[in-house]
Structure formats: structure tokens, C-alpha cells
Amino acid sequence: MKIPVIVLSGFLGSGKTTLLLRLLAAAKATGLQTGVIMNELGQLDVDGHILKEYSETKVEKLLDGCVCCSKRSELASSIQNLCLSRPDVIFIELTGVANPEEIADVLTEPNIHASVRLKQIVTVLDAENVLDYNSFFESDTALIRTFRRQIETADLLVLNKTDLASTPKRRKIDQLLLKHNSTAVVIPTTHSRIDSGLLLADIAKQERRTVAAASSSFRLLKTVPHAGEHGSSSGHRDGEAASYSRVQTLSLPLAAGSYPSRKAIEKFLLKNKNRLLRAKGYVRLLPDSPVMLLQLAGNQITWSESLHQGPSYLVLIGIDFNKQELEEQWRILERQ
Template identity: 30%
Template sequence: MKTPVILISGFLGAGKTTLLLRLLQAAREAGMKPAVLMNEAGAISIDGPVAQSGGAIEVLNVLGGCICCTLKGDLHAALQEIARDLKPELLFIETTGIADPVEVLDTCTALDLVERLDARGLISVLDVEHGLDALRINDLARRQLELAQIVVLNKMDLADPAWFPQLQARVREVAPAARQVNTVRCDVDGAATLKELLAMPAPRTGDAAVDGLLQDAHGHHHHDHGFLALSYRVREAESREALLAALRALPSNVIRAKGFVRVKGDERLYICQWAGGHAQAHVFPLEGFNPAPTIVVIGRELNRADIELALKNLSPVGV
């Protein structure tokens, strides 16, 4: 029996992992045993343990780049391992925020995988606070929506009513066949969304739209689309507030930051995030998980000195 595959895409910081957790919960409640293939741009996995805490029976990580180009061979090998050895009842693939989903889809439908994997729905997440700007200036953000069958317009609590209708119209232009869902923290109806995605056959090579996007992608790839990911080992923060202040001090060309950090005087592990000008840090719930404190920073034209200055109170050491 083939393993159904659901692909989750979206730009950096849009909320992909939050959506994944919703769908994992729905799969578990339906009695399914899902696995996750997680692609992260940094050298160290942050989102993989998050997926594990959400109940995935197995999480495979493809790290250090983008599975649609520089790590495409690693993606193929990971899918072969999953199909041959794990044989889960359902597979979620969450791409890094700098991946083009059309090439991931192309790999999923390779001749040596189609007998074991069944590519189903493609769902993409868009941060509504920054969505119009992203679609205007970033070709990659647009490409992440073009084949989506469901587009989750996330962070509606940050949407401006004055321009939100423009964003909805722009998404309809980019992904005219997609159903749009408005959410806060990707609070979709997990069971209904999972059922809908499993009932959808994914776009496939041979379709004119897919083949056109593939040809365009092959002609424009270069070094993970100009993005760079830097990973740092860090010492404990003086306080949660000091950790948040360090994240807010990151330079403006940092688009995304995330990591695991300890706080002085607190035995608990914290997961921290920065995206779209918003910093968060909360206790990580996975018991027995004890990683080296690490922060991964993603952006364009990153300057190590600027980042290390922002994180100076955490004594960052590049990995």
C-alpha cells in the first residue's frame, strides 16, 4: 500500500511548523501513525524536535540547505529510506522557507518512488502581516503559492483591514484554484483539513502548469535563492527578557531566527523564535530532550559581526 504524502510549504516564519502540529494531532486522533520529513536551512535541527513533540512516529531531518536544489539528492535518499524501511501510514514533508515546492513535488513522483509514495495535497502558509510585500518583492514567496490547493492566510490578528482585501486578491491571482483559509496561529480545523488534503491528488509532472514551473525553476536556481543560514552555539541567557531583547536586536536583513536556549536559574529548556519583527520564547514540552543551546539565523547578505554583536550577551560561537 502506498504512503500518502502531504507537502507543507511557505516562506520563512509564516507558521508552517505550527500548521504541521495541527495536522499531526488530527492524524493521531484518527488513529494514524504519521512520519515527518523536515528540511531546515541551518546545520542544526530546531523544528525536527518540535515535530517529534507533536507525536510523529519518526522525524527525518535534511539539514544545511534547501531540498529543492542543493540537497535534492538528500531528499531523494531520505524518501527512499522512508518508503523502504519506515512505511508510515502518512508522511508530512515540511520544506524550509527558502524551498520551491514544485521541485520537491517532482522528487516525490520520481519513477523509483511512485510505487511506494502517493503525493496528495499541497498546502502553503502565508504570513498576512508581510504577505503583500513578500509577494511583491520575492519571487520565491509567489512560487510557494502557485501550486497550492489550500493557502492558509496566517496571523490574522496582525492583519490590517485596509489592505487585507488586496492580499486576498493577490493570492487569488497567484493561486486561483486554491481555497483560502484565514487563521490565527494556523488554527485550522485539523481533521477536516487533513481529510481534504488526503482526498486531493497533488499536481503532477505532465500537467502544463507543473512542467512550466519546473522549467522555470531549473533555469533560475542559485545558491538557495540568495539566502544564508548561520548556526550558533550560545550560553544561557540572563533572563527570558534578555533573550527576547537579543532577538529583537538582530539586524534588519535577518528574516528568521529560532533556537533552543537555557535561562539562568531555570532548569527548563526554552524554544525561541523571531520572525516579522516579533520575538517569542516559551518552555519546550519534550521531556528528556537536552540539546546544546543553539540559535539559527536566516537571511540575505548576513554579516557575522552584526549578528554576533546582537547576540553578544549569549556569547555566540559559530557552528
């Protein structure tokens, strides 16, 4: 019996990790064993540490790149590693700039398609900001195309943060989703709360004594070619352009013994907000205080206590930012 794979897609800060945590809790409550592959653009892991605090599931982490291009070969290897323990379901949480269509393609590769099957692609959307992406990324056609494919290839669209979107904005979002995917189920919600049964109800427990027999069946996604492209709607197979081009990441470690104030860090983020898509990391504000999980998503900066015991750091994801300038600002902040 093939292991079902659920792909969690969606742009940066949409709420994918929150949804994953809810699904893992629901799976555990029903006795399902899970495996997770987490992909992050930055060199330092944040979401994996969050997952460790709330779940005992087996996790494969792919850092410093995107599984639909630079980390594509590692994805297949990670899937094989998870299959050894025969979980009942595998979740793959993508980076915010990944095209889920490419992951579906990886699952058809000969060395793994006998063991896994693509069950569903779930795309999480940020209702507060989703209408602004086209204008924000107007000069990056690859990124706009990736965002659209996240919508077009989804079986389930989770419209998150609806409490931050006005009724007129909601109507425009509904029109956008209908235009790009008229068949997907759309679930409006807040804090990524959905009925887990929509994804987990029909998943059966795996036989763990032997690996399932090989099968030639697999799912292919409908590909919609774009003008000027050949062979792939994402435009980056076999060494072609990536699904994003101007997105950059920067890891900013905090020097030992440095305890900048919450106000100073927020000022740093807001000063550079026009170029930031996402920021997340772990910061200890005082020597004897708990390490705080800091997240910037859209217009919201949140702080929450964590169990993280390692050094403090911040990971920035943005568009065309000046890394040297940001590092200099960070060093000044460290000395405050």
C-alpha cells in the same frame, strides 16, 4: 496502494510547523500512522526537537540546505526510508525558501514514484507580512519567484495570522492570491487552525505486510515558464541557480555556563531585525530554569518552555547579514 504525500510550504515564520503539529495530532486521533520529512536551512535542528516533544511520529531530518537544490538527492532517500514502515501519510515540511514544485518533481523519480503519490500542496502565508515580501526582496528576483511559486502551485492556501492584518490589508491579500492562484481553496485562520478533514478525511490505512505494486501514474504540476529561463520555472534544476540566492543561515551556540538575560537576547535580535527573516533556538536563561524555545517570526518574538535537554543555541536566517559582526555581538552577549 501508494502512500499519499502532503507538502507543507510557505515562507519563513508563516506557521508551517504549528500546522504540522495540528495535523499529526488529528491523524493520531483517527488512527492514521504518519511519517515526516523536515528540512531546515541551518546546521542545527530546531523544528525537529519541537516535533519530538509533541509527536511520536517517525521523522527524517534534512539540515543545512534546501531539499529543492543541495538536499534534493537526500530527499528521495528519506522518502524511501519512511516508505519501509508503510505510513498512511507522509508530510514534507519545506524550508521557507523552497519551491514546492521541485519536491513534486522528486516524487516522480523512478525509484520512488511507484510507492508514493503527491496528494496536496499546502502553502501557509503570513497575513501580517505577505504584502511586504516583494519590496523586501526586490533585488533578489529568484527569491521573489520562489515565493510566487509557493502560491501558484498550492492546492490549499492557509492565510495565517489574520488577527494581525487590518481589513484593508486583507483585501489586498485577497487580490494577490486571486492574481497568482485563482483555483486554490483559501482558508483564513489564526495559529494555523484549520479543519484537518480537508487533508486527512479521504486517507486510507496502508497494507503493511507488503509494499504496494508498482504503478506508472503520478501527478505533474503545471509549469509556468518565466522570461529568460529554460525548462524549469524555478530555474535551478541540473546545477542551475537555487530558488534563493541571498538567504544566509548562522548557527550561534551559547557557551556552557553562559546565561544571558531574555532582555539582552531580544535586544540582539531587534538590533539586527532589518536583516533577519527568522530566528529560532533553545536558550536556558538560568542554571535551574527550564530551557526556553525562542522564536522570532515577522515582528513577533515568543518564548515558551520546552523539554529540550541539549546545549543552548540560536539559528539565524536572514538576508545579506555580516556573519562575523553577528558572531562578535553574540560573544559579547555571552559574557554579560
